[in-house]
Amino acid sequence: MMPLLYNTGIYFYHLMIRVSALFNTKAKTWVNGRKDIFSRLKTTIDPEKPLVWFHAASLGEFEQGRPVIEAFRKAFPGYKILLTFFSPSGYEIRKNYESADYIFYLPIDSPSNARQFINIVNPSLAVFIKYEFWFNYIRQIHKNRIPMFVISAIFRKEQHFFKWYGGWFRNQLKSVNQFFVQNEASKNLLESIGINQVNVSGDTRFDRVASIAAQQKENAIAATFASGNRVILGGSTWPPDEKLLLNYLQHKPQHTKLIIAPHEIHKEHLSAIETMFEQFKTIRYSGADANDLKIANVLIIDGMGFLSSLYRYCDVAYIGGGFGKGIHNILEAVTFGKPVIFGPNYHKFSEAVNLIQKGGGFAIQNETEAKSTLDQLLNDRHYYQQASGICKSFITENTGATNQILAAIKSHLKI
Numbered sequence: 001m002m003p004l005l006y007n008t009g010i011y012f013y014h015l016m017i018r019v020s021a022l023f024n025t026k027a028k029t030w031v032n033g034r035k036d037i038f039s040r041l042k043t044t045i046d047p048e049k050p051l052v053w054f055h056a057a058s059l060g061e062f063e064q065g066r067p068v069i070e071a072f073r074k075a076f077p078g079y080k081i082l083l084t085f086f087s088p089s090g091y092e093i094r095k096n097y098e099s100a101d102y103i104f105y106l107p108i109d110s111p112s113n114a115r116q117f118i119n120i121v122n123p124s125l126a127v128f129i130k131y132e133f134w135f136n137y138i139r140q141i142h143k144n145r146i147p148m149f150v151i152s153a154i155f156r157k158e159q160h161f162f163k164w165y166g167g168w169f170r171n172q173l174k175s176v177n178q179f180f181v182q183n184e185a186s187k188n189l190l191e192s193i194g195i196n197q198v199n200v201s202g203d204t205r206f207d208r209v210a211s212i213a214a215q216q217k218e219n220a221i222a223a224t225f226a227s228g229n230r231v232i233l234g235g236s237t238w239p240p241d242e243k244l245l246l247n248y249l250q251h252k253p254q255h256t257k258l259i260i261a262p263h264e265i266h267k268e269h270l271s272a273i274e275t276m277f278e279q280f281k282t283i284r285y286s287g288a289d290a291n292d293l294k295i296a297n298v299l300i301i302d303g304m305g306f307l308s309s310l311y312r313y314c315d316v317a318y319i320g321g322g323f324g325k326g327i328h329n330i331l332e333a334v335t336f337g338k339p340v341i342f343g344p345n346y347h348k349f350s351e352a353v354n355l356i357q358k359g360g361g362f363a364i365q366n367e368t369e370a371k372s373t374l375d376q377l378l379n380d381r382h383y384y385q386q387a388s389g390i391c392k393s394f395i396t397e398n399t400g401a402t403n404q405i406l407a408a409i410k411s412h413l414k415i
Contacts, residue, residue: 002168003168006135006168007110007111007136010108010109010110010136011110013108014108014110017030017031018031026088026089029088029092030087030088030105033088033091033105034105034107034108037104037105037107038107038116038117038120040104041102041104041117041120041121042120044102045080045082045102045120045121046080047122049079049080050078050079050080050124051079051080051081051082051101051102051121051122051123051124052072052076052079052080052081052082052123052124052125052126052127052409052413053082053084053121053123053125053126053127054068054069054081054082054083054084054100054127054129055083055084055085055086055106055126055127055128055129055132056083056084056085056086056090056129056130056132057085057086057087057090057129057130057131057132058085058086058087058089058090059087059089059090059093059094060090060329061090061129061130061132062083062085062090062094062129063205063208063329064129064130064151064152064203064204064205064208065127065129065130065151065152065204066099066204066208067204067205067207067208067211067401067402068127068151068204068402068405068406069081069083069099069100070099071402071403071406072406072409073099075406075410076410076413079124079413080101080102081099081100081101081102082100082101082102082103082104082121082123083097083100083102083103083104084103084104084105084106085103085104085105085106086105086106086132091103091104091105093304093305106134106137109134109135109136109137110136111136111139111140113136114134114136114137114139114140115140117137117140118137118140118141118144118146123141123146124146124147124413125146125147125148125149125409125412125413126141126146126147126148126149127148127149127150127151127409128148128149128150128151129150129151129152130150130151130152130153130154131150131153131154131155133150133169133172133173135169135172138172138175138176139172139175141175142175147177147412148175148176148177149176149177149178149179149180149405149408149409150176150178150179150180151180151201151204151401151405152180152181152182152201152203152204152205152401153179153180153181153182153186154181154182154183154186154350155181155185155186155189155190156189156348157189161173161189161193162189162192162193166193170193170194170195173190173193173195174194174195176195176197177197177412178197178198178199178408179195179197179198179199180199180201180401180404180405180408181198181199181200181201182200182201182202182203182350183200183202183350184200186198186200187199187200199404199408201400201401201404201405202398202399202400202401203350203351203398203401204401204402204405205329205331205351206331206395206398206399206400206401207399207400207401207402208331209308209331209332209334209335209395210335210395210396210399212308212309212332212335213312213335213336213395215309216312217309219306219309219310219313221285221288221293221299222259222299222310222313223313224290224293224294225257225259225288225293225294225296225299225313226257226259226313226314227294228255229255229256229257230253230255230256230257230315230378231256231257231258231259231313231314231315231316232245232248232256232257232258232259232314232315232316232317232318232374233258233259233260233261233310233311233313233314233316233317233318233333233338234258234259234260234261234262234317234318234320235261235307235311235317235318235319235320235328235329235332235333236261236262236263236307236319236320236321236328236329237260237261237262237263237318237320238262238263238264238320238321238323238324239272240323240324240343241318241320241321241322241323241343242260242262242273242276243276243367244318244323244367244370245258245260245318246276246277247367247370247371248367248370248371248374249277249280249297249298250279251371253374253375253378256378257296257297257298257299258297258298258299259298259299259301259310259313259314260273260298260299260300260301261301261307261310262300262301262320263320263321263328265301265302265303265304270284270300270302273300274300277297277298280297280298281295281296281297281298282296282297282298282299282300283296283298283299283300284299284300284302285299285300285301285302285303286302286303307332308332311332311333311335311336311338312336314333314338315338315377315378315384316338316339316340316341316374316377316378317330317333317338317339317340317341318340318341318342318370319333319340319341319342320342320343321342321343321345322342322343322344322345322346322363323343323344323345324343324345325345326345326346326348326349327342327343327345327346327349327352330342330349330351330352330355330361331351331395333391334351334355334360334361334391334394334395335391335392335395336391337388337389337391337392338388338391339360339361339362339377339384339387339388339391340352340355340360340361340362340391341361341362341363341364341370341373341374341377342361342362342363342364343363343364343365344363344364344365346363354394355390355391355394358390358394359386359387359390360387360388360390360391360394362377
Protein backbone atom coordinates (compact mmCIF):
# COMPACT_ATOMS: atom_id res chain seq x y z
CA MET A 1 0.00 0.00 0.00
CA MET A 2 2.71 2.49 0.96
CA PRO A 3 4.62 2.20 -2.37
CA LEU A 4 1.35 2.90 -4.18
CA LEU A 5 0.66 5.96 -2.02
CA TYR A 6 4.24 7.19 -2.49
CA ASN A 7 4.16 6.83 -6.28
CA THR A 8 0.73 8.44 -6.45
CA GLY A 9 2.09 11.37 -4.46
CA ILE A 10 5.04 11.66 -6.84
CA TYR A 11 2.67 11.61 -9.83
CA PHE A 12 0.52 14.44 -8.49
CA TYR A 13 3.59 16.41 -7.41
CA HIS A 14 4.91 16.18 -10.97
CA LEU A 15 1.51 17.15 -12.36
CA MET A 16 1.34 20.17 -10.04
CA ILE A 17 4.76 21.40 -11.22
CA ARG A 18 3.77 21.02 -14.87
CA VAL A 19 0.62 23.08 -14.26
CA SER A 20 2.62 25.68 -12.32
CA ALA A 21 5.04 25.91 -15.26
CA LEU A 22 2.32 27.64 -17.26
CA PHE A 23 2.68 30.77 -15.13
CA ASN A 24 5.70 30.27 -12.85
CA THR A 25 9.22 30.83 -14.24
CA LYS A 26 11.02 28.55 -11.78
CA ALA A 27 8.59 25.70 -12.42
CA LYS A 28 8.95 26.20 -16.17
CA THR A 29 12.73 25.98 -15.84
CA TRP A 30 12.31 22.79 -13.77
CA VAL A 31 10.17 21.20 -16.50
CA ASN A 32 12.23 22.39 -19.46
CA GLY A 33 15.45 21.17 -17.85
CA ARG A 34 14.12 17.61 -17.89
CA LYS A 35 12.98 17.53 -21.53
CA ASP A 36 14.54 14.65 -23.49
CA ILE A 37 16.60 13.89 -20.38
CA PHE A 38 17.18 10.22 -21.17
CA SER A 39 18.24 10.75 -24.76
CA ARG A 40 20.64 13.46 -23.60
CA LEU A 41 22.04 11.17 -20.92
CA LYS A 42 22.59 8.39 -23.49
CA THR A 43 24.40 10.64 -25.94
CA THR A 44 26.54 12.36 -23.29
CA ILE A 45 27.67 9.70 -20.85
CA ASP A 46 30.48 7.39 -21.95
CA PRO A 47 29.41 3.86 -20.91
CA GLU A 48 32.99 2.62 -21.16
CA LYS A 49 34.28 4.85 -18.35
CA PRO A 50 33.57 4.10 -14.66
CA LEU A 51 31.40 6.75 -13.04
CA VAL A 52 30.43 7.93 -9.55
CA TRP A 53 27.13 9.76 -9.10
CA PHE A 54 26.63 12.66 -6.67
CA HIS A 55 23.14 14.10 -6.09
CA ALA A 56 22.28 17.45 -4.48
CA ALA A 57 18.79 18.84 -4.01
CA SER A 58 19.86 22.43 -4.59
CA LEU A 59 22.71 24.89 -4.27
CA GLY A 60 23.08 24.64 -0.50
CA GLU A 61 23.39 20.86 -0.58
CA PHE A 62 25.84 21.12 -3.47
CA GLU A 63 28.09 23.42 -1.43
CA GLN A 64 27.91 20.87 1.37
CA GLY A 65 29.06 18.08 -0.92
CA ARG A 66 31.49 20.12 -2.95
CA PRO A 67 34.60 19.33 -0.85
CA VAL A 68 33.95 15.62 -1.31
CA ILE A 69 33.39 15.97 -5.06
CA GLU A 70 36.62 17.91 -5.51
CA ALA A 71 38.62 15.63 -3.25
CA PHE A 72 37.26 12.61 -5.14
CA ARG A 73 38.29 14.19 -8.43
CA LYS A 74 41.88 14.51 -7.24
CA ALA A 75 42.06 11.10 -5.59
CA PHE A 76 40.36 9.05 -8.34
CA PRO A 77 41.03 10.68 -11.72
CA GLY A 78 40.09 7.48 -13.52
CA TYR A 79 36.42 7.93 -12.62
CA LYS A 80 33.96 10.24 -14.32
CA ILE A 81 31.71 12.33 -12.05
CA LEU A 82 27.98 12.75 -12.64
CA LEU A 83 26.33 15.55 -10.65
CA THR A 84 22.55 15.84 -10.55
CA PHE A 85 20.26 18.48 -9.08
CA PHE A 86 16.59 18.47 -8.24
CA SER A 87 16.10 22.25 -8.13
CA PRO A 88 16.81 24.93 -10.77
CA SER A 89 18.42 27.09 -8.08
CA GLY A 90 21.21 24.52 -7.94
CA TYR A 91 21.45 23.39 -11.54
CA GLU A 92 21.23 26.78 -13.24
CA ILE A 93 24.02 28.23 -11.11
CA ARG A 94 26.35 25.21 -11.22
CA LYS A 95 25.61 23.70 -14.64
CA ASN A 96 29.14 24.60 -15.77
CA TYR A 97 30.88 23.38 -12.62
CA GLU A 98 34.34 22.32 -13.73
CA SER A 99 34.86 19.45 -11.26
CA ALA A 100 32.01 17.34 -12.67
CA ASP A 101 32.10 15.65 -16.08
CA TYR A 102 28.32 15.46 -16.50
CA ILE A 103 25.69 17.73 -14.91
CA PHE A 104 21.96 17.06 -15.27
CA TYR A 105 18.63 17.51 -13.59
CA LEU A 106 17.42 14.37 -11.80
CA PRO A 107 14.35 12.93 -13.53
CA ILE A 108 11.25 12.75 -11.33
CA ASP A 109 11.30 9.76 -8.98
CA SER A 110 8.98 7.31 -10.73
CA PRO A 111 9.79 3.55 -10.89
CA SER A 112 10.33 3.63 -14.67
CA ASN A 113 12.48 6.78 -14.52
CA ALA A 114 14.66 5.35 -11.77
CA ARG A 115 15.13 2.08 -13.65
CA GLN A 116 15.99 3.84 -16.92
CA PHE A 117 18.32 6.35 -15.24
CA ILE A 118 20.33 3.69 -13.39
CA ASN A 119 20.58 1.52 -16.50
CA ILE A 120 22.00 4.41 -18.54
CA VAL A 121 24.27 5.89 -15.89
CA ASN A 122 25.38 2.59 -14.32
CA PRO A 123 27.27 4.26 -11.45
CA SER A 124 29.98 2.46 -9.51
CA LEU A 125 28.79 4.29 -6.41
CA ALA A 126 26.02 6.78 -5.53
CA VAL A 127 26.32 9.64 -3.04
CA PHE A 128 23.31 11.59 -1.79
CA ILE A 129 24.08 14.86 -0.04
CA LYS A 130 22.42 15.80 3.27
CA TYR A 131 18.74 14.81 3.30
CA GLU A 132 17.06 14.20 0.00
CA PHE A 133 15.67 10.66 -0.27
CA TRP A 134 14.02 9.44 -3.48
CA PHE A 135 12.82 5.97 -2.74
CA ASN A 136 12.44 4.59 -6.27
CA TYR A 137 16.05 5.55 -6.95
CA ILE A 138 17.15 4.02 -3.65
CA ARG A 139 15.32 0.80 -4.49
CA GLN A 140 16.87 0.63 -7.96
CA ILE A 141 20.37 1.35 -6.65
CA HIS A 142 19.98 -1.40 -4.07
CA LYS A 143 18.57 -3.81 -6.65
CA ASN A 144 21.64 -3.24 -8.85
CA ARG A 145 23.96 -3.77 -5.87
CA ILE A 146 25.49 -0.30 -6.20
CA PRO A 147 27.12 1.04 -3.01
CA MET A 148 25.18 4.03 -1.69
CA PHE A 149 26.26 6.74 0.78
CA VAL A 150 24.41 9.62 2.40
CA ILE A 151 26.82 12.36 3.52
CA SER A 152 26.59 15.45 5.75
CA ALA A 153 23.19 14.17 6.86
CA ILE A 154 21.08 15.58 9.67
CA PHE A 155 18.09 13.77 11.13
CA ARG A 156 15.42 15.19 13.42
CA LYS A 157 12.81 13.38 15.49
CA GLU A 158 10.05 15.25 13.62
CA GLN A 159 10.86 13.42 10.37
CA HIS A 160 8.52 10.66 9.20
CA PHE A 161 11.24 8.02 9.64
CA PHE A 162 10.76 8.28 13.39
CA LYS A 163 6.95 8.35 13.50
CA TRP A 164 4.63 5.42 14.23
CA TYR A 165 3.60 5.33 10.58
CA GLY A 166 7.16 5.47 9.22
CA GLY A 167 7.91 1.74 8.94
CA TRP A 168 8.09 1.65 5.14
CA PHE A 169 10.32 4.73 5.02
CA ARG A 170 12.61 3.26 7.68
CA ASN A 171 13.02 0.09 5.65
CA GLN A 172 14.18 2.11 2.64
CA LEU A 173 16.98 3.65 4.68
CA LYS A 174 18.35 0.20 5.43
CA SER A 175 19.45 0.00 1.77
CA VAL A 176 22.05 2.72 2.36
CA ASN A 177 25.55 1.29 2.88
CA GLN A 178 26.79 4.13 5.05
CA PHE A 179 25.41 7.29 6.61
CA PHE A 180 27.85 10.08 7.43
CA VAL A 181 25.97 12.36 9.81
CA GLN A 182 26.80 15.74 11.23
CA ASN A 183 26.11 15.08 14.91
CA GLU A 184 25.58 12.48 17.62
CA ALA A 185 21.85 13.28 17.83
CA SER A 186 21.39 12.12 14.23
CA LYS A 187 23.33 8.92 14.91
CA ASN A 188 21.23 8.19 17.99
CA LEU A 189 18.00 8.68 16.05
CA LEU A 190 19.08 6.31 13.29
CA GLU A 191 20.23 3.70 15.79
CA SER A 192 16.88 3.97 17.57
CA ILE A 193 15.19 2.58 14.42
CA GLY A 194 17.71 -0.17 13.86
CA ILE A 195 20.07 1.57 11.44
CA ASN A 196 23.62 1.12 12.67
CA GLN A 197 25.73 1.80 9.58
CA VAL A 198 26.36 5.35 10.81
CA ASN A 199 29.50 7.48 11.26
CA VAL A 200 29.59 10.89 12.90
CA SER A 201 31.90 12.68 10.49
CA GLY A 202 30.69 16.25 10.93
CA ASP A 203 29.76 18.81 8.31
CA THR A 204 31.78 18.88 5.08
CA ARG A 205 31.01 22.60 4.73
CA PHE A 206 33.72 23.24 7.33
CA ASP A 207 36.26 21.76 4.92
CA ARG A 208 34.87 23.89 2.11
CA VAL A 209 35.01 27.21 3.96
CA ALA A 210 38.44 26.44 5.36
CA SER A 211 39.73 25.99 1.81
CA ILE A 212 38.12 29.30 0.78
CA ALA A 213 39.91 31.13 3.59
CA ALA A 214 43.20 29.46 2.69
CA GLN A 215 42.99 30.68 -0.90
CA GLN A 216 42.92 34.33 0.26
CA LYS A 217 41.47 35.76 -2.96
CA GLU A 218 42.00 39.49 -3.25
CA ASN A 219 39.10 41.80 -4.11
CA ALA A 220 40.33 45.30 -4.93
CA ILE A 221 36.84 46.84 -4.88
CA ALA A 222 35.99 45.57 -1.40
CA ALA A 223 39.47 46.42 -0.12
CA THR A 224 39.24 50.02 -1.34
CA PHE A 225 35.74 50.46 0.09
CA ALA A 226 36.70 49.03 3.50
CA SER A 227 40.07 50.73 3.92
CA GLY A 228 40.34 52.65 7.20
CA ASN A 229 36.76 51.88 8.29
CA ARG A 230 34.84 49.45 10.41
CA VAL A 231 32.73 47.34 8.08
CA ILE A 232 29.54 45.36 8.56
CA LEU A 233 28.71 42.88 5.83
CA GLY A 234 25.08 41.90 5.39
CA GLY A 235 25.19 38.51 3.65
CA SER A 236 22.18 36.97 1.85
CA THR A 237 19.84 39.62 3.21
CA TRP A 238 16.09 40.01 2.82
CA PRO A 239 14.06 43.23 3.29
CA PRO A 240 13.60 42.79 7.09
CA ASP A 241 17.38 42.38 7.44
CA GLU A 242 18.05 45.42 5.27
CA LYS A 243 15.67 47.53 7.35
CA LEU A 244 17.50 46.48 10.50
CA LEU A 245 20.89 47.41 9.01
CA LEU A 246 19.50 50.75 7.86
CA ASN A 247 18.36 51.46 11.40
CA TYR A 248 21.89 50.85 12.67
CA LEU A 249 23.51 53.12 10.09
CA GLN A 250 21.02 55.87 10.95
CA HIS A 251 22.61 56.10 14.37
CA LYS A 252 25.64 57.40 12.47
CA PRO A 253 28.34 55.19 14.01
CA GLN A 254 31.66 56.85 13.22
CA HIS A 255 33.81 55.37 10.44
CA THR A 256 31.37 52.52 9.86
CA LYS A 257 30.43 51.26 6.41
CA LEU A 258 28.06 48.59 5.13
CA ILE A 259 28.51 45.99 2.41
CA ILE A 260 25.15 44.51 1.56
CA ALA A 261 24.83 41.33 -0.50
CA PRO A 262 21.11 40.63 -0.93
CA HIS A 263 19.83 37.10 -1.38
CA GLU A 264 17.89 38.22 -4.45
CA ILE A 265 19.61 40.51 -6.93
CA HIS A 266 16.84 41.20 -9.41
CA LYS A 267 16.58 44.82 -10.47
CA GLU A 268 13.47 45.59 -8.39
CA HIS A 269 15.15 44.50 -5.18
CA LEU A 270 18.37 46.35 -5.93
CA SER A 271 16.41 49.52 -6.66
CA ALA A 272 14.45 49.08 -3.44
CA ILE A 273 17.69 48.85 -1.46
CA GLU A 274 19.00 52.03 -3.08
CA THR A 275 15.77 53.81 -2.21
CA MET A 276 15.87 52.49 1.36
CA PHE A 277 19.43 53.79 1.87
CA GLU A 278 18.95 57.00 -0.14
CA GLN A 279 20.17 59.19 2.73
CA PHE A 280 23.58 57.55 2.36
CA LYS A 281 26.05 57.45 -0.47
CA THR A 282 25.45 54.04 -2.13
CA ILE A 283 27.30 52.39 -4.98
CA ARG A 284 26.74 49.15 -6.85
CA TYR A 285 29.60 46.69 -7.12
CA SER A 286 29.23 46.44 -10.90
CA GLY A 287 29.63 50.19 -11.31
CA ALA A 288 32.27 50.78 -8.66
CA ASP A 289 34.75 53.61 -9.20
CA ALA A 290 37.82 53.98 -6.96
CA ASN A 291 36.99 57.57 -5.99
CA ASP A 292 33.34 56.78 -5.25
CA LEU A 293 34.32 53.72 -3.21
CA LYS A 294 36.32 55.87 -0.82
CA ILE A 295 33.41 58.19 -0.03
CA ALA A 296 30.52 55.71 -0.27
CA ASN A 297 28.78 54.46 2.88
CA VAL A 298 27.04 51.45 1.35
CA LEU A 299 28.39 49.00 -1.24
CA ILE A 300 25.62 46.92 -2.86
CA ILE A 301 26.73 43.58 -4.27
CA ASP A 302 24.76 43.09 -7.49
CA GLY A 303 26.49 39.92 -8.72
CA MET A 304 26.72 36.30 -7.63
CA GLY A 305 29.41 33.78 -6.86
CA PHE A 306 31.91 35.77 -4.79
CA LEU A 307 30.20 36.61 -1.49
CA SER A 308 32.31 34.07 0.40
CA SER A 309 35.52 35.91 -0.52
CA LEU A 310 34.16 39.27 0.67
CA TYR A 311 33.81 38.37 4.34
CA ARG A 312 37.52 38.87 4.90
CA TYR A 313 36.99 42.63 4.41
CA CYS A 314 34.40 43.08 7.15
CA ASP A 315 34.66 43.28 10.92
CA VAL A 316 31.25 41.79 11.71
CA ALA A 317 28.92 39.75 9.51
CA TYR A 318 25.16 39.99 9.69
CA ILE A 319 23.66 36.86 8.07
CA GLY A 320 20.19 37.23 6.56
CA GLY A 321 17.15 34.98 6.65
CA GLY A 322 16.66 34.83 10.39
CA PHE A 323 13.44 36.84 10.23
CA GLY A 324 12.11 34.50 7.53
CA LYS A 325 12.39 30.77 6.87
CA GLY A 326 15.85 30.43 8.36
CA ILE A 327 19.36 31.84 8.32
CA HIS A 328 21.73 31.40 5.40
CA ASN A 329 25.31 30.14 5.53
CA ILE A 330 27.21 31.53 8.53
CA LEU A 331 30.37 29.46 8.08
CA GLU A 332 31.72 31.49 5.16
CA ALA A 333 32.07 34.44 7.52
CA VAL A 334 33.14 32.44 10.57
CA THR A 335 36.11 30.89 8.74
CA PHE A 336 37.64 34.38 8.47
CA GLY A 337 37.23 34.87 12.22
CA LYS A 338 34.27 37.22 11.82
CA PRO A 339 31.64 37.20 14.60
CA VAL A 340 28.19 36.59 13.13
CA ILE A 341 24.84 38.12 13.99
CA PHE A 342 21.49 36.77 12.78
CA GLY A 343 17.77 36.82 13.44
CA PRO A 344 15.72 34.49 15.67
CA ASN A 345 15.02 31.67 13.19
CA TYR A 346 18.29 29.75 13.55
CA HIS A 347 17.45 26.72 15.70
CA LYS A 348 17.55 24.17 12.85
CA PHE A 349 21.16 25.07 12.13
CA SER A 350 23.46 23.25 14.53
CA GLU A 351 26.47 25.40 13.64
CA ALA A 352 24.56 28.52 14.71
CA VAL A 353 23.35 26.93 17.95
CA ASN A 354 26.86 25.74 18.81
CA LEU A 355 28.51 29.05 17.95
CA ILE A 356 26.07 30.99 20.14
CA GLN A 357 26.92 28.69 23.03
CA LYS A 358 30.63 29.26 22.48
CA GLY A 359 30.37 33.04 22.13
CA GLY A 360 31.13 33.64 18.46
CA GLY A 361 27.54 33.93 17.21
CA PHE A 362 24.77 36.27 18.34
CA ALA A 363 21.02 35.93 17.80
CA ILE A 364 18.97 39.11 17.90
CA GLN A 365 15.21 39.63 18.09
CA ASN A 366 14.87 43.25 16.98
CA GLU A 367 16.65 46.46 16.00
CA THR A 368 17.42 47.38 19.61
CA GLU A 369 19.26 44.11 20.22
CA ALA A 370 21.04 44.44 16.88
CA LYS A 371 22.33 47.89 17.79
CA SER A 372 23.48 46.77 21.23
CA THR A 373 25.32 43.71 19.84
CA LEU A 374 26.95 45.59 16.98
CA ASP A 375 28.03 48.43 19.27
CA GLN A 376 29.69 46.02 21.68
CA LEU A 377 31.51 44.11 18.95
CA LEU A 378 32.67 47.22 17.12
CA ASN A 379 33.60 49.32 20.16
CA ASP A 380 35.01 46.81 22.68
CA ARG A 381 38.25 45.54 21.17
CA HIS A 382 38.85 42.82 23.76
CA TYR A 383 35.31 41.50 23.40
CA TYR A 384 35.66 41.47 19.62
CA GLN A 385 39.00 39.64 19.63
CA GLN A 386 37.62 37.01 21.97
CA ALA A 387 34.61 36.37 19.70
CA SER A 388 36.83 36.34 16.61
CA GLY A 389 39.18 33.78 18.15
CA ILE A 390 36.23 31.55 19.03
CA CYS A 391 35.10 31.64 15.39
CA LYS A 392 38.51 30.63 14.07
CA SER A 393 38.82 27.77 16.56
CA PHE A 394 35.29 26.60 15.73
CA ILE A 395 36.28 26.03 12.10
CA THR A 396 39.57 24.31 12.95
CA GLU A 397 37.91 21.94 15.42
CA ASN A 398 35.30 20.80 12.90
CA THR A 399 37.29 20.12 9.73
CA GLY A 400 38.14 16.62 8.50
CA ALA A 401 34.79 15.14 7.42
CA THR A 402 35.88 14.99 3.77
CA ASN A 403 38.84 12.71 4.48
CA GLN A 404 36.66 10.29 6.45
CA ILE A 405 34.12 10.06 3.64
CA LEU A 406 36.80 9.70 0.97
CA ALA A 407 38.38 6.78 2.83
CA ALA A 408 35.03 5.00 2.95
CA ILE A 409 34.38 5.64 -0.74
CA LYS A 410 37.76 4.14 -1.60
CA SER A 411 36.92 0.96 0.32
CA HIS A 412 33.82 0.46 -1.86
CA LEU A 413 35.40 1.16 -5.24
CA LYS A 414 37.16 -1.42 -7.38
CA ILE A 415 40.59 0.17 -7.66
